[in-house]
Amino acid sequence: MMSRPQKYIEGEALDSQHAKSNNALKLRVAVLVVCVLLVSALVVTYLLLELLKTRDMLRNLEMKQETVKADVTERPPEIKPCSTVQPTCPEPEVKIITQSCSPIQTTSPQLLEINTNDSCYKCEEGWEQHGGKCYYFSTKSSSWNKSRTECITKGGDLVKIDSSEEQILLQKKNGKFWIGLTDSAVEGRWLWVDGSPLNERLTFWFFTEPNNMPVQDPDGEDCAMMGHNGIMFWFDYSCKLTLRSICEKAAVAVCV
Numbered sequence: 001m002m003s004r005p006q007k008y009i010e011g012e013a014l015d016s017q018h019a020k021s022n023n024a025l026k027l028r029v030a031v032l033v034v035c036v037l038l039v040s041a042l043v044v045t046y047l048l049l050e051l052l053k054t055r056d057m058l059r060n061l062e063m064k065q066e067t068v069k070a071d072v073t074e075r076p077p078e079i080k081p082c083s084t085v086q087p088t089c090p091e092p093e094v095k096i097i098t099q100s101c102s103p104i105q106t107t108s109p110q111l112l113e114i115n116t117n118d119s120c121y122k123c124e125e126g127w128e129q130h131g132g133k134c135y136y137f138s139t140k141s142s143s144w145n146k147s148r149t150e151c152i153t154k155g156g157d158l159v160k161i162d163s164s165e166e167q168i169l170l171q172k173k174n175g176k177f178w179i180g181l182t183d184s185a186v187e188g189r190w191l192w193v194d195g196s197p198l199n200e201r202l203t204f205w206f207f208t209e210p211n212n213m214p215v216q217d218p219d220g221e222d223c224a225m226m227g228h229n230g231i232m233f234w235f236d237y238s239c240k241l242t243l244r245s246i247c248e249k250a251a252v253a254v255c256v
């Protein structure tokens with residue numbers, strides 16, 4: 001038996017190895033091609049879905065536009081054509097005051113309503129201006145009646161508190177002050193100095209007041225004050241006690 005030469009055997013081994021290498025390369029290329037095809041298919045699918053979505057959105061927008069057009073066409077016009085005749089407002093009453101205020105000067109209610117700017121109002125020296133009103137906080141103490149007389153002499157009256165804002169403003173002061181509220185005519189029927197009844201929905205009594213206590217005065221307590229023990233709510237007191245007081249009067253408008 002003849003054996004094959006050694007050189008021939010080595011050549012066969014090399015051919016076999018070369019063939020295996022080629023097969024592996026072909027396999028890798030095939031796998032790569034399949035991957036590329038899969039990715040391409042996914043991208044194309046995604047783009048198709050987006051395209052369909054956009055087409056649906058456009059269709060919806062077109063339908064809404066058609067609906068709005070039909071609504072506008074069918075609805076009768078709500079805006080009436082402008083009239084050529086323009087309404088005119090009455091001119092506000094204007095009062096020019098160039099001199100300093102006198103104790104008897106007052107302004108008309110209409111003027112006070114028109115001008116709300118504090119800088120448009122002036123008060124006499126010693127009075128404080130707030131919201132078109134002048135307030136005088138007395139330094140002397142007197143009975144309620146005498147305090148009221150002094151306020152009237154100054155062109156005002158004891159203060160009438162007719163808003164929460166006014167109460168908040170006045171309670172910033174420290175002291176005991178008479179205010180213009182009394183039930184001396186009829187017990188329990190509280191009236192302001194201008195004769196108007198107390199609005200029961202706008203009172204600032206301390207929670208135990210008014211109690212008409214006849215401790216200091218057997219006649220009871222018929223006059224209102226604010227500032228008992230530093231508490232700036234309202235208390236009824238004997239009108240004979242001497243306290244400071246708050247006078248009030250309208251400010252003078254100085255704006256044109």
Ligand SMILES: [Ca+2]
Pocket residue numbers: 183187188210212220221222223236
């Ligand atoms: Ca009383």
Ligand SMILES: [Ca+2]
Pocket residue numbers: 209210211212213221235236237
């Ligand atoms: Ca009391």
